[in-house]
Amino acid sequence: xxxxxxxxxxxxxxxxxxxxxxxxxxxxxxxxxxxxxxxxxxxxxxxxxxxxxxxxxxxxxxxxxxxxxxxxxxxxxxxxxxxxxxxxxxxxxxxxxx
Numbered sequence: 440x441x442x443x444x445x446x447x448x449x450x451x452x453x454x455x456x457x458x459x460x461x462x463x464x465x466x467x468x469x470x471x472x473x474x475x476x477x478x479x480x481x482x483x484x485x486x487x488x489x490x491x492x493x494x495x496x497x498x499x500x501x502x503x504x505x506x507x508x509x510x511x512x513x514x515x516x517x518x519x520x521x522x523x524x525x526x527x528x529x530x531x532x533x534x535x536x537x
Contacts, residue, residue, distance in 0.1 A: 470499040 451464040451473075462473040476488045494502060 466495060470494045470496070472502070523534075
């Protein structure tokens with residue numbers, strides 16, 4: 440897809456939650472995905488992990504497809520199927536160990 444002449448590329452797009460943050464930055468011919476994760480180890484200490492990937496446009500389109508598939512599966516998951524920690528539990532743990 441091409442952009443109209445004179446249009447600007449948006450800055451980083453950010454999604455953040457209790458246990459992570461994802462920044463997506465478009466560039467010429469690629470998309471950079473920056474992921475930061477926060478979790479508590481068995482030592483009850485906060486650990487922060489970080490990773491960056493520069494994806495070609497075909498790779499970014501594949502990632503979009505995989506996310507769409509994961510979202511559909513999550514929407515269809517039975518309500519009794521536990522996920523990871525709920526947001527309430529995560530906030531409680533974050534406050535307790537911080």
